[in-house]
Each structure stands twice: as C-alpha cells, then as structure tokens.
Amino acid sequence: VDIVPRMAESKSISDKLVGIFFEDINYGADGGLYAELIQNRDFEYAPSDRGNDKNWNSTKAWSSSAGSIVIKNDNPVHENNPNYVALDAERNAVTLTNEGYDGISLKKGDRYRFSFMARSPKAVAVTVALVDKAGKVLSSAKVKVSSSEWTTYKAELKPSRTVSDASLAITVPAGSSLDADMISLFPTKTFKGRENGLRKDLAQTLADLKPRFVRFPGGCVAHGDGVDNIYDWKGSIGPLESRKPLRNLWGYHQTRGLGYHEYFLFCEDIDAEPLPVLAAGVPCQNSGTAAHHSHEAITTLGQQCGIPMEEMDAYVQDVLDLIEYANGDVTTEWGAKRAAAGHPEPFDLKYIGIGNEDMITEVFEPRFRMIYDAVTSRYPDVTVIGTVGPFYEGADYDRGWELARELDIPMVDEHYYVSPGWLIHNNNYYDDYPRGGTQVYLGEYASHLPGRPNNMETALSMALYLTGVERNGDVVAMTSYAPLLAKKDHTQWTPDLIYFDNDKVRLTTDYYVQHMYGNNAGTVFVPSEVKIDNVEADVVNRIGVSIVEDKEAGDYIVKLVNMLPVEADVNLDLTPLGLLSSRKVKGSMLTGDPKSDNVMPVDVSMTLPSVKLPAYSFTVLRVSK
Numbered sequence: 001v002d003i004v005p006r007m008a009e010s011k012s013i014s015d016k017l018v019g020i021f022f023e024d025i026n027y028g029a030d031g032g033l034y035a036e037l038i039q040n041r042d043f044e045y046a047p048s049d050r051g052n053d054k055n056w057n058s059t060k061a062w063s064s065s066a067g068s069i070v071i072k073n074d075n076p077v078h079e080n081n082p083n084y085v086a087l088d089a090e091r092n093a094v095t096l097t098n099e100g101y102d103g104i105s106l107k108k109g110d111r112y113r114f115s116f117m118a119r120s121p122k123a124v125a126v127t128v129a130l131v132d133k134a135g136k137v138l139s140s141a142k143v144k145v146s147s148s149e150w151t152t153y154k155a156e157l158k159p160s161r162t163v164s165d166a167s168l169a170i171t172v173p174a175g176s177s178l179d180a181d182m183i184s185l186f187p188t189k190t191f192k193g194r195e196n197g198l199r200k201d202l203a204q205t206l207a208d209l210k211p212r213f214v215r216f217p218g219g220c221v222a223h224g225d226g227v228d229n230i231y232d233w234k235g236s237i238g239p240l241e242s243r244k245p246l247r248n249l250w251g252y253h254q255t256r257g258l259g260y261h262e263y264f265l266f267c268e269d270i271d272a273e274p275l276p277v278l279a280a281g282v283p284c285q286n287s288g289t290a291a292h293h294s295h296e297a298i299t300t301l302g303q304q305c306g307i308p309m310e311e312m313d314a315y316v317q318d319v320l321d322l323i324e325y326a327n328g329d330v331t332t333e334w335g336a337k338r339a340a341a342g343h344p345e346p347f348d349l350k351y352i353g354i355g356n357e358d359m360i361t362e363v364f365e366p367r368f369r370m371i372y373d374a375v376t377s378r379y380p381d382v383t384v385i386g387t388v389g390p391f392y393e394g395a396d397y398d399r400g401w402e403l404a405r406e407l408d409i410p411m412v413d414e415h416y417y418v419s420p421g422w423l424i425h426n427n428n429y430y431d432d433y434p435r436g437g438t439q440v441y442l443g444e445y446a447s448h449l450p451g452r453p454n455n456m457e458t459a460l461s462m463a464l465y466l467t468g469v470e471r472n473g474d475v476v477a478m479t480s481y482a483p484l485l486a487k488k489d490h491t492q493w494t495p496d497l498i499y500f501d502n503d504k505v506r507l508t509t510d511y512y513v514q515h516m517y518g519n520n521a522g523t524v525f526v527p528s529e530v531k532i533d534n535v536e537a538d539v540v541n542r543i544g545v546s547i548v549e550d551k552e553a554g555d556y557i558v559k560l561v562n563m564l565p566v567e568a569d570v571n572l573d574l575t576p577l578g579l580l581s582s583r584k585v586k587g588s589m590l591t592g593d594p595k596s597d598n599v600m601p602v603d604v605s606m607t608l609p610s611v612k613l614p615a616y617s618f619t620v621l622r623v624s625k
C-alpha cells in the first residue's frame with residue numbers, strides 16, 4: 001500500500017468530532033454513574049416503573065426487623081416526593097436495612113457520607129451502620145434526630161474492611177418513633193470530589209475518552225414513551241427532595257439526582273460542550289405506547305400523539321427557560337436558579353438538540369417548527385440540532401432531510417446501528433453529502449453482530465468507518481457511539497461501550513477505538529492518494545487511511561486500519577507534508593483476532609516510511625512537525 005498525502009487539498013474539519021452519548025439505560029445513571037449507593041432512597045419506586053411488577057414498589061431494596069414496612073405520604077418532605085417511611089419503635093427497637101444496588105461496595109479506609117431527612121415527636125438517637133453479609137458492623141455512628149419538622153441529618157462512616165455486598169442499617173431505639181426519607185450514602189471520593197457527585201472510576205473512564213461534548217439525557221429517555229414520560233428538565237433540578245422522580249422507559253426508576261445541573265457540571269469538569277436533547281413535543285415515535293423499539297410501531301405509527309397544541313406554548317417556554325438556566329445571568333429567573341444551585345457563572349451552552357430519532361410526521365412537524373422558530377429567534381447563537389428520524393427499513397429518513405433544508409437547520413442527528421459489513425461497505429457514506437448547509441451529528445451509532453457482542457470485528461469496522469467520518473469532517477460535525485454504559489445484570493441493550501459492576505469497569509475494544517480517536521483528533525484533514533496492489537473492491541474497502549493535523553500539538557496524526565486477514569506493507573511517504581522521508585514515530589495499535597473481545601491497545605514505534613499493518617489492526621501514529 002502506497003500512501004501519499006495531498007497537502008494542497010487539506011481542509012478544515014470539526015473540532016468536536018468525538019463526543020459521548022449519555023443515557024440512563026442499562027442502569028447508566030441510578031446504580032451506575034450517579035454515585036448514590038442507596039437504592040430507592042426516596043421510597044418512590046412504583047410497579048408502573050417496571051411493567052406493573054408488584055415487587056417493584058415503595059419498599060423495594062428495603063427490609064425491616066419489624067417485618068412489614070409502613071410507607072406514609074401525609075405531610076411529606078416535598079409534594080414531588082410524597083412517600084416516606086414511618087418507623088414505629090414504641091415497643092421494640094426497629095432496624096431498617098437497605099441492600100443498595102446488588103449490595104453496597106465499600107473500601108476500607110474510604111469515607112462515606114450518610115444523610116437523611118427525618119422528624120420525630122421527641123428527640124431520638126438513631127444508630128446508622130454499615131454491615132457486612134454476616135451482620136458484622138463495619139462502621140457506625142449515632143445521629144440525633146431532634147426536630148418534629150423535616151430536617152436533614154448527616155454522619156460520616158469509615159468501614160473497617162473492604163466488602164462488595166454491605167448494607168446500610170438504621171436502628172431506632174425502643175420507646176421512640178421516626179419518619180425518614182431521602183436516605184442517602186455517597187462515597188466522599190466522587191469524581192472531582194463533588195457532593196451528590198459521580199462515581200469516580202466511571203466518570204474518569206468517560207473523561208479519558210477526551211470527549212468534545214456530552215449529549216444527555218438520552219436517547220429514548222429524552223422523549224419518553226408517552227407524553228407524560230417526556231423528560232421534563234425542570235423536574236430534574238433543585239434540592240434533591242424536590243426533584244420529580246420519573247419512570248424510566250427502560251424498566252426502572254429515575255431519581256434524577258443526576259439531573260440537568262449535574263450534567264452541566266460534568267461537562268464543565270471534563271471540558272466538554274453540553275449537548276442537551278429535548279423532546280420535540282412528541283414522545284418516542286409520536287406514540288403513546290411503550291413499543292419504542294418495535295419496527296412495526298415505527299412503520300405503522302400506531303396512535304400518533306404529542307403534547308396538545310394548546311399546551312405547546314408552555315412547552316416552548318420550558319425549552320427557552322433551559323437556555324436561560326444555562327446561560328442567563330443571575331438577574332434572570334432561571335439564571336438565578338442556577339446560581340442558587342451553587343453555580344453563578346453561566347454554563348455557556350452552545351448546542352441544543354430538539355427531537356430524538358422521531359418519525360417526521362404531521363404530529364412532529366408543527367411542534368418542531370414552533371420550538372425551532374422560538375429558539376432561533378430568541379437565541380440565534382445557540383446551534384439547534386434537529387433529527388431526521390430512525391434508521392429502520394420503512395422509516396422516512398428523507399422527509400427529515402427535506403425539513404432540515406427547508407428550515408435551514410444547522411445540524412441534524414442521524415442514528416444507525418448496523419453490521420460491520422455495512423460500515424465496511426459504506427465508508428463513502430458522507431462523501432457526496434452537500435456542503436455548506438445542514439451538517440450531520442451522528443448522534444447514535446454502533447456496529448452490531450448477530451447476538452450483538454462487541455469484539456475486534458465491530459471495533460475495527462468502526463475504526464475504518466471513522467476514517468471516512470474524518471474525511472468528511474467538514475459535513476459531519478459530531479459523532480457519539482451509543483449506548484455508553486451497561487451494568488452487569490441490568491442491561492437492556494447490547495452492545496455497549498463500557499461494562500461495569502459495583503467494583504469494576506470493563507472497557508471494550510469499541511471503547512479503545514473511541515479512545516484512540518478522541519485522543520488523536522485534528523482540525524485539518526489531509527487527503528491522501530492510496531495505491532493498493534490488489535485492486536479488488538473487497539480488499540480496497542478493508543484498508544482505511546486518515547491523516548489529520550493537530551495544530552495545537554504541532555503533530556500530524558496518521559490513522560491506518562487493516563481489516564484484511566493478512567499483513568499489509570505500507571509505504572507512508574510524508575514528504576509532501578514537509579517532513580523527512582525517514583523518521584522514527586510512535587503511536588498505538590489495536591490488533592487481534594476479530595472474534596476476540598479483550599484486546600487492548602499497545603504502544604508501537606517504527607521508522608517511516610515503512611509501516612507494517614498486522615492483519616486486523618488499527619494503528620495511530622503521531623508525527624511531530
């Protein structure tokens with residue numbers, strides 16, 4: 001393979017090409033990235049969260065030495081959080097225990113912040129303890145509840161041993177009674193040490209990708225599976241007890257402790273642009289049913305529904321208020337709320353997504369237009385990202401593009417979950433997309449095999465496809481693999497980029513591809529002439545080349561993908577870039593059996609112009625100028 005860059009044809013490409021898509025799917029937020037260790041802390045789980053499963057109720061994850069658990073809702077901590085537990089220990093002491101999410105994982109020596117809201121008719125000293133499976137106490141503290149009004153009490157616990165299946169036990173002594181809610185336990189070691197923060201290892205894993213943006217809160221979660229399930233961002237901010245818990249259409253409960261404010265903070269912490277995606281006034285596929293992934297529902301539309309037109313003005317105002325929350329100064333109504341949450345400085349929101357792979361129908365269109373017109377006229381500097389619908393057979397992708405061009409929408413969100421073969425054979429997918437108008441945000445994509453594992457084959461097919469995306473980085477402005485996170489035993493979708501349990505994080509080969517692209521991004525693409533001895537299409541299609549310039553670092557970055565079953569000998573002539581023909585370079589390489597799912601990148605060094613690309617490999621080389 002002979003590769004010669006054509007310097008004269010270089011072009012600027014997006015500096016936001018690789019980002020992340022965060023959705024609370026597969027326990028991505030509660031029980032996942034959100035570091036809260038207590039499950040159902042708010043006693044708001046309901047059977048309707050999970051297909052009317054009666055065991056999924058307000059006592060889920062809790063048990064009591066008294067046998068039954070009494071849940072009340074008169075005079076609650078907040079109207080949005082009606083349920084609380086009433087502990088009656090007048091005759092005998094009562095211990096209330098929470099099992100966490102598949103147990104509570106604790107590390108010896110680390111500190112944990114316990115807090116709860118409680119009230120009691122008379123002062124009572126409650127014992128709070130971390131206990132292991134055998135009932136042995138690992139740490140305990142006394143908390144004196146002294147008010148008959150709801151008050152927050154705190155304690156710090158420091159376990160004496162590392163265990164992965166502890167529980168939290170709260171004991172109320174005999175002769176007293178207590179109401180409690182918002183029972184919470186956080187490690188003090190969260191990402192960046194934030195209270196109400198994120199799990200450090202998982203958040204760091206995301207930060208390591210060097211994502212240029214974070215899309216949140218979904219996916220389907222953003223638009224819900226019915227009008228009443230649309231993710232109302234206002235219900236996800238403010239004091240935790242005032243947030244509106246929401247049924248998660250993936251079959252569980254969203255506390256929304258990880259809400260809009262925390263998403264903005266995370267973006268700030270990792271220096272990524274926030275990209276909130278809001279419903280376009282319609283739920284998933286404009287449908288009132290939960291059939292959000294049935295192709296039949298998508299192609300036949302079922303019963304169409306959206307927010308009633310007479311309520312759309314209020315919904316549009318909610319969207320505008322979000323931008324004010326993010327960017328308004330502290331004298332504005334919503335900017336003041338951001339300041340009250342501890343962040344007087346604006347979050348500098350530049351992008352907002354409206355709609356998530358919705359069918360473009362007569363229900364969608366007028367609602368989208370209303371939101372689009374209002375946002376663009378009130379906030380012309382905010383880039384609105386529209387949607388062109390789902391990428392399923394029978395879905396009308398074209399209508400989305402027609403609408404985008406008619407309204408001159410700056411960017412639209414495309415989604416596709418496809419086979420490695422599709423990615424190999426559609427490397428030129430964006431080559432003929434018109435330039436100068438609407439750009440593409442490839443907001444969800446992944447390579448799927450039958451049975452849907454991810455392995456070297458899926459990873460390499462994406463590495464190959466992304467060479468084409470970089471080549472088209474003047475029309476494709478952003479990309480994000482989906483879904484991002486999946487918790488062991490709580491996975492509704494496969495494959496995912498990162499798997500985890502309470503203790504460990506497992507990175508996939510797909511992750512390493514994202515990592516290699518995210519950490520080796522450029523802002524200028526340098527086309528190359530690629531000559532391959534064997535000109536059969538299937539051979540040519542399996543070699544990918546992309547050269548970008550990282551102006552800040554003063555490097556050229558060469559990405560080379562070989563999806564052939566044989567080694568490829570490359571002659572990489574970088575003299576057109578003004579570089580010496582022979583020089584030592586360093587980089588990283590991912591290579592292994594296509595079926596393997598545990599390959600990691602290794603460091604490589606070589607002397608140009610000769611590069612050997614092993615069979616089934618992805619190589620990134622950094623060449624300093």
Ligand code: AHR
Pocket residue numbers: 023025218219220221356357415444482483493
């Ligand atoms: O990524 C999983 C789901 O796939 C998203 O929630 C949805 O937008 C898409 O259909």
